[in-house]
Amino acid sequence: MESNDTPAMEDVSQAVSSKYARYHTLDLPRISSVEFPLAISTKKHSIVRAIEMCGGIEDVKQALDNSTEPSVTDKGLELFLNNGLSPVDPWDDATSSARKPFFNEHPIIGKRVPFRDDSIVLKITMPEGTLEKNGNDVAKALRSLDSKDVCATPVAVVNNTIKFREMSDFQVILDNVPAAREFQKSFGSLDWQNIKKFIDSVPDNDSRPQDNINNIILDRSVKSPNCDFQLPPPPRFSMVGYPLQYKYKGNPFAVKKENGDHEVKGSYLKNYQLFVHDMSPELKVPVEPQDKLLEIYNQAKQSGVYPGTKKESKFFEALEECLAILRSLFEKRPIWVKRHLDGLIPKNVYHTLKIALALLSYRFTMGPWRNTYIKFGVDPRSSSEYAKYQTEYFKIERKLLESATVRKNIPKPPPLVFESDTKDGIDSRFRFDGTRIPWYLMLQIDLLLDEPNIAEVYEKVEYLDKPNEVTGWFTALDLAKIRRIVKYELGCMVQGRYEFNKYKLKYFKSMLFFKESMMNNNGENTDVDGDTNMDRDKNPDDITQDDDEENNGVEAGEDEETLQEKEDAESDNMKVSVMKDISDDEQDEPEDDFDVNNATFQDIIGKIRRLDPELADKYSRDLSGLVNIAKLYD
Numbered sequence: 001m002e003s004n005d006t007p008a009m010e011d012v013s014q015a016v017s018s019k020y021a022r023y024h025t026l027d028l029p030r031i032s033s034v035e036f037p038l039a040i041s042t043k044k045h046s047i048v049r050a051i052e053m054c055g056g057i058e059d060v061k062q063a064l065d066n067s068t069e070p071s072v073t074d075k076g077l078e079l080f081l082n083n084g085l086s087p088v089d090p091w092d093d094a095t096s097s098a099r100k101p102f103f104n105e106h107p108i109i110g111k112r113v114p115f116r117d118d119s120i121v122l123k124i125t126m127p128e129g130t131l132e133k134n135g136n137d138v139a140k141a142l143r144s145l146d147s148k149d150v151c152a153t154p155v156a157v158v159n160n161t162i163k164f165r166e167m168s169d170f171q172v173i174l175d176n177v178p179a180a181r182e183f184q185k186s187f188g189s190l191d192w193q194n195i196k197k198f199i200d201s202v203p204d205n206d207s208r209p210q211d212n213i214n215n216i217i218l219d220r221s222v223k224s225p226n227c228d229f230q231l232p233p234p235p236r237f238s239m240v241g242y243p244l245q246y247k248y249k250g251n252p253f254a255v256k257k258e259n260g261d262h263e264v265k266g267s268y269l270k271n272y273q274l275f276v277h278d279m280s281p282e283l284k285v286p287v288e289p290q291d292k293l294l295e296i297y298n299q300a301k302q303s304g305v306y307p308g309t310k311k312e313s314k315f316f317e318a319l320e321e322c323l324a325i326l327r328s329l330f331e332k333r334p335i336w337v338k339r340h341l342d343g344l345i346p347k348n349v350y351h352t353l354k355i356a357l358a359l360l361s362y363r364f365t366m367g368p369w370r371n372t373y374i375k376f377g378v379d380p381r382s383s384s385e386y387a388k389y390q391t392e393y394f395k396i397e398r399k400l401l402e403s404a405t406v407r408k409n410i411p412k413p414p415p416l417v418f419e420s421d422t423k424d425g426i427d428s429r430f431r432f433d434g435t436r437i438p439w440y441l442m443l444q445i446d447l448l449l450d451e452p453n454i455a456e457v458y459e460k461v462e463y464l465d466k467p468n469e470v471t472g473w474f475t476a477l478d479l480a481k482i483r484r485i486v487k488y489e490l491g492c493m494v495q496g497r498y499e500f501n502k503y504k505l506k507y508f509k510s511m512l513f514f515k516e517s518m519m520n521n522n523g524e525n526t527d528v529d530g531d532t533n534m535d536r537d538k539n540p541d542d543i544t545q546d547d548d549e550e551n552n553g554v555e556a557g558e559d560e561e562t563l564q565e566k567e568d569a570e571s572d573n574m575k576v577s578v579m580k581d582i583s584d585d586e587q588d589e590p591e592d593d594f595d596v597n598n599a600t601f602q603d604i605i606g607k608i609r610r611l612d613p614e615l616a617d618k619y620s621r622d623l624s625g626l627v628n629i630a631k632l633y634d
Contacts, residue, residue, distance in 0.1 A: 024154050031121070032064040032160040034077070034110070037168075054079050054110075063112060063162055077162050078107035082171070105171055106236065110164040119158040125151045166241045172233040269308050271354040272296075274362040279469045285379040286362045293358055319352040326356050332424070334375040335389035336361075339440050341373075343420030343427045350417050368472030371442070380472075384463040387473035388446035393556060394486060395441060396494055400553035406494050414439055432486060434500070437493050448482065451489070453505050457481045477511065483556055484508040491552015601625045 040050050051057055054077050063077040082105060126141060127149055134141040142150060186198035254262050272293035274286050288294065300306040300316045309315040322345060329336065329344060338357070345353050361373040368390040369380050380386035400406050411429075420427040426447070429439045433450035448454045461478045464471075471479045485508050489500055599607070601623075609616035 026120070026154065026157060028154055029156045030159045031156045032162075033119075033158045034060065034064075034162045035164065036079070037108070037164045053081065063110070064160060075109075076112070077110040079110060079164060080105065080107045081168060106169065108164050108166045108168055109241075110162040112160065112162050119161075120154050121156040121158060123153045123155045125153075167238060167243055170237040269306070269355060271358045273354070273358040276362055276364050277366065279364070279367045279381075281381075281466075285374075285377065287377045289359050289376070293355075297359060315352065318349040319356060321346075322349040322352045322356040323359060325349075326360050329424070330360060330375045333389075334378045335369060335380060335386065335444075336373045337371075337391070337440075337442060337444065338373060339414075339442070340426045340430055342416065343414070343418050344424065345417070347417045367469045368467070372444075381467045384467075384473045387461075387463060387467075388444070388449075390445050390472045390474070392443050392445065392448075392483065392486070393441065394443070394490060394554055395556075396490075397553045397555060400494065405496065406553075409437070409494050409496050411437055411439060432490075434489050435498065437490065441490075443486070445482070448486065451485070453485050453509060454482055457485070457509055477513065481508055481511055484511070487554045487556065488552060491554040494554070495552065 034054075036050055038050055038053075040046050051060060054060055054063075060077065124138070124142075126145055130141050130145060131138065134144060182198060186194045189195075256262055272290045274290055276283065276285070289297075296307050300319075304316060305311045306316040306319060325345060326341075329341070338353075341353070341357075342350075357373050361375055363373060364370050369386075370391065372389065372391060374380060378386075380389065396406070396410070401410075414427075414429070418427075422428055427439070429436075430443075431447045431450050432438050432443055432454075434452070438447075445458070449458055457478060461474060463473045464475060467473045470476075485505065488504060488508065492498065492500055605616050605620055608619065
């Protein structure tokens with residue numbers, strides 16, 4: 001049948017074909033492949049050798065068998081990097097010229113990954129000689145041709161691939177070491193007669209084992225130098241089979257030029273932040289920044305240009321403005337968390353914040369004020385008035401975060417630069433008041449006091465005479481009460497519950513011991529016959545963590561941002577080195593270090609007196625000391 005529309009239809013067809021690529025069906029044969037981590041040429045001997053390195057064609061076929069799904073029992077395909085020749089006896093002198101295996105040779109395991117990374121095999125045809133003109137570079141050759149001169153046709157789909165993702169390891173060859181030869185001939189052969197012969201040759205009591213080493217005859221004909229250590233190498237040098245993911249990120253200032261080279265645009269300025277890695281009483285806190293930073297800053301004051309920056313950038317002017325703001329803030333509050341400062345520094349000078357902080361403050365990398373910025377000259381260990389600036393860390397357990405509901409209840413963190421809703425003060429969304437989840441779970445104590453129950457505990461705290469590295473100015477019990485309340489209420493709020501159990505809160509506030517296991521059960525550990533239930537009778541010294549009744553998936557810890565800050569602290573700038581010189585008399589022996597096996601009679605009486613003074617007095621009157629157990633049998 002003919003139609004007057006035929007020419008028009010042809011025009012449409014041509015237009016469509018010129019605009020869209022040609023349609024191909026994927027009803028093609030499915031094939032398997034092996035991705036070798038090797039440089040294999042198209043020559044037959046190269047391909048054959050690669051297959052032999054995997055044990056032969058039958059092993060490859062078995063590994064690629066589509067009849068069974070991959071499982072944990074799948075051994076995969078073993079690739080021996082040094083197994084390119086037929087197996088020979090490496091200790092047979094007749095085959096000494098042949099390849100000898102490494103002493104600790106082990107393969108790389110390749111796993112089958114079906115239906116996850118399908119690939120299409122294309123057959124590309126182009127005018128003869130085009131590939132050679134472009135240095136056998138297919139991509140370059142295709143770019144040099146017009147699309148009409150190239151034909152690409154799919155011929156197969158690769159849907160079953162073995163990939164090698166393990167790392168290869170160091171391997172050692174010990175052909176010329178007598179000890180290795182003896183081991184391979186005996187235990188390496190797995191033949192009992194050879195093993196028995198080797199065992200019989202070893203003296204029962206060798207009074208001079210070093211003679212065996214001194215009398216070794218080394219083979220000087222080998223190219224590699226010998227040593228006379230008769231110790232085999234470890235079976236594996238690397239403890240992991242797969243490379244670690246270091247979350248590497250490229251330099252954001254680096255750009256790639258047309259010639260392929262990379263160039264860094266802009267400059268880095270070292271902030272020279274001063275870190276203190278010691279909490280000993282002899283430590284004198286810093287009163288000024290590092291000498292190098294002072295030198296740079298004084299040079300900038302004279303020239304008006306901060307070294308490493310250009311005058312047009314006005315970096316020094318922005319730094320001076322940031323310093324003025326920070327000086328005012330440090331007058332109001334001597335200890336800050338950087339995340340809180342982010343909302344108080346204007347955006348136009350924020351890029352100078354780290355250098356400004358280094359000019360005005362130092363940081364502890366340990367103890368209760370870790371990762372805070374402390375004004376130079378201020379020692380938080382000098383007075384209990386600095387107890388309210390101690391930091392506490394909380395985190396939501398990953399298992400809980402897997403719930404979409406929980407993730408929805410957790411507020412998104414603030415942007416890097418934001419404006420605080422409190423003038424010249426910490427944004428209210430950083431505070432914990434029991435009615436909403438704070439923006440940031442690294443909380444200073446004074447940010448918890450809006451919660452009535454914590455405020456009630458805080459009003460009754462009794463500070464220590466001297467702060468310690470673990471709890472700062474607080475006793476372990478007072479700090480445990482605060483932590484328990486925060487963990488309980490946070491756990492409820494992340495799960496969408498804002499009505500708290502008043503009896504639990506009352507229990508937390510009235511705790512008598514900071515560990516559940518230290519409580520006196522008043523006979524509750526006995527059964528109906530009055531015998532002690534040993535399963536429930538725990539030694540408090542053996543408990544390393546709080547036996548929390550209910551944490552609701554929240555625990556004290558450090559979030560990822562805090563961990564990153566600690567890594568920065570470990571790798572950045574110089575440390576304050578303090579020599580420790582504390583005599584034994586000046587050191588208070590911690591209670592947990594009590595050793596009943598080495599304690600004196602008075603030490604044991606003192607230990608008993610803390611729990612039961614009357615019983616201690618009775619033992620002091622009736623007992624005169626301790627008797628060595630060995631003398632009981634004399």
